[in-house]
Amino acid sequence: MSASHQVPILEFPEDMEDLESSSSSSSRYWAPLCAKVREACESHGFFLLRYQSVFPRTLRGDMLVAMRSLFDLPDETKSRYQNPKPYRSYNGKCSVVPLHESFGIDDPHRLSTASDFTHLMWPHGNPSFCEALHTASSNMLELSSLIMRMILESFGMGAEFQSHIHESSTVFRLMKYLVPPPFQTTGGGTLGMVAHTDKNDITILCQNDVQGLEFIPRDAQDKWVQVRVPEDAFVVIVGDSLKAWSNGRLHAVEHRVVMRGNRERYSWGLFSIPKEGAMIRVPTELIDTDHPLRYRPFKFSDYISYYVSNIRDDALEVYAGI
Numbered sequence: 001m002s003a004s005h006q007v008p009i010l011e012f013p014e015d016m017e018d019l020e021s022s023s024s025s026s027s028r029y030w031a032p033l034c035a036k037v038r039e040a041c042e043s044h045g046f047f048l049l050r051y052q053s054v055f056p057r058t059l060r061g062d063m064l065v066a067m068r069s070l071f072d073l074p075d076e077t078k079s080r081y082q083n084p085k086p087y088r089s090y091n092g093k094c095s096v097v098p099l100h101e102s103f104g105i106d107d108p109h110r111l112s113t114a115s116d117f118t119h120l121m122w123p124h125g126n127p128s129f130c131e132a133l134h135t136a137s138s139n140m141l142e143l144s145s146l147i148m149r150m151i152l153e154s155f156g157m158g159a160e161f162q163s164h165i166h167e168s169s170t171v172f173r174l175m176k177y178l179v180p181p182p183f184q185t186t187g188g189g190t191l192g193m194v195a196h197t198d199k200n201d202i203t204i205l206c207q208n209d210v211q212g213l214e215f216i217p218r219d220a221q222d223k224w225v226q227v228r229v230p231e232d233a234f235v236v237i238v239g240d241s242l243k244a245w246s247n248g249r250l251h252a253v254e255h256r257v258v259m260r261g262n263r264e265r266y267s268w269g270l271f272s273i274p275k276e277g278a279m280i281r282v283p284t285e286l287i288d289t290d291h292p293l294r295y296r297p298f299k300f301s302d303y304i305s306y307y308v309s310n311i312r313d314d315a316l317e318v319y320a321g322i
């Protein structure tokens with residue numbers, strides 16, 4: 001892996017909450033950290049993040065137990081979860097990526113939502129699953145809002161743009177990748193998730209210790225690079241909506257999952273998405289002679305509808321590019 005393809009690893013300190021406060025001594029640390037987040041989002045479109053206090057080891061363990069219990073349910077039970085919105089319903093072993101299974105749940109940081117989903121899967125309840133889902137999504141939502149705030153501040157934008165954060169909701173995705181058949185495990189591996197850019201603002205992913213995530217570096221448009229995600233790290237990914245909002249300064253990285261070896265992979269992620277009806281509009285602060293306007297204003301929901309019916313790699317440019 002060449003130096004430019006090294007994935008940035010950031011670490012947020014345990015006392016992050018104190019740093020966020022605006023006193024001048026803490027801002028000496030806060031501002032450089034915001035700049036590092038922005039730099040990673042501009043140069044790579046994603047980064048690895050260590051931030052123990054958001055996701056202690058015990059919660060990771062609880063999430064993995066919870067996910068195993070969910071995906072071990074009979075297909076018939078899992079298929080009860082149907083949702084008309086794209087990328088939500090139980091999606092199992094489809095013909096394009098037969099190794100992949102997933103659920104997408106809207107806002108399970110609300111206890112009632114986590115509980116409804118749990119009761120649909122386990123009519124007699126499953127308190128430990130519900131607790132893990134609710135806590136994981138609440139903590140990851142907090143982290144996602146923090147990262148959005150850091151990005152805004154790195155562009156010199158303060159409270160007046162906080163609406164961009166508040167006008168977002170979330171989808172929490174639970175994913176399992178099956179072991180590829182033995183004849184497919186050698187060489188290039190088997191595709192677990194097709195190449196794509198995320199369509200939302202920011203994605204925060206966690207996984208078990210089975211690797212598989214790959215990305216195309218910003219400066220090498222045709223070369224896939226494997227990422228080794230440490231077990232205690234998050235992967236933070238910039239999506240198309242944030243790229244558009246930033247007038248193309250931030251990079252929405254193309255990524256995919258390739259399965260090799262003989263162990264199952266589990267991952268879970270919080271996708272922050274603009275709220276129903278919210279417009280994505282480049283702020284005037286991000287338009288200048290070096291950065292002429294690249295995207296027209298658009299509604300996220302319209303963009304998703306366009307993407308779902310056209311599925312193309314250059315969807316953002318074709319749909320909203322100027």
Ligand SMILES: O=C(O)CCC(=O)C(=O)O
Nearest residue numbers: 173175198205213257267
């Ligand atoms: O499972 C992973 O690590 C990646 C998932 C992903 O890229 C997605 O759901 O958009």
Ligand SMILES: [Fe+2]
Nearest residue numbers: 196197198255
């Ligand atoms: Fe993705």
